[in-house]
Amino acid sequence: MGQAKLRGTFEQRAANAKTNARAQFPDSIQCNNCQAWLTEIEPLDIRGIPGMRLAGGAVCAGCAHTTWVLDGTPEALAGMQGYLDDAQDEEAKIGFVKKPQA
Ligand SMILES: [Zn+2]
Numbered sequence: 001m002g003q004a005k006l007r008g009t010f011e012q013r014a015a016n017a018k019t020n021a022r023a024q025f026p027d028s029i030q031c032n033n034c035q036a037w038l039t040e041i042e043p044l045d046i047r048g049i050p051g052m053r054l055a056g057g058a059v060c061a062g063c064a065h066t067t068w069v070l071d072g073t074p075e076a077l078a079g080m081q082g083y084l085d086d087a088q089d090e091e092a093k094i095g096f097v098k099k100p101q102a
Pocket residue numbers: 031032033034035036060061062063064065
């Protein structure tokens with residue numbers, strides 16, 4: 001049996017995955033409620049949602065409103081809107097931000 005390749009700990013790999021996920025989002029998005037610029041975007045795990053390419057939420061420090069960044073097919077976006085509506089128990093305001101062109 002050969003020497004196992006040195007790999008990071010689970011925590012390190014999780015941190016790397018999170019950094020990679022964050023890198024897919026714009027550096028900042030604008031709050032849907034008060035137009036403040038938000039840079040703390042928390043990526044959502046959307047691997048189980050067909051058609052979704054990108055999803056994340058940013059909680060505004062000024063007004064505590066959550067602005068969502070979503071990208072995917074129209075069907076996936078509609079489903080995501082329904083999910084967020086249910087989760088928040090109020091109509092979610094969706095901030096559509098185009099994924100930056102690589
Ligand atoms: Zn705000």
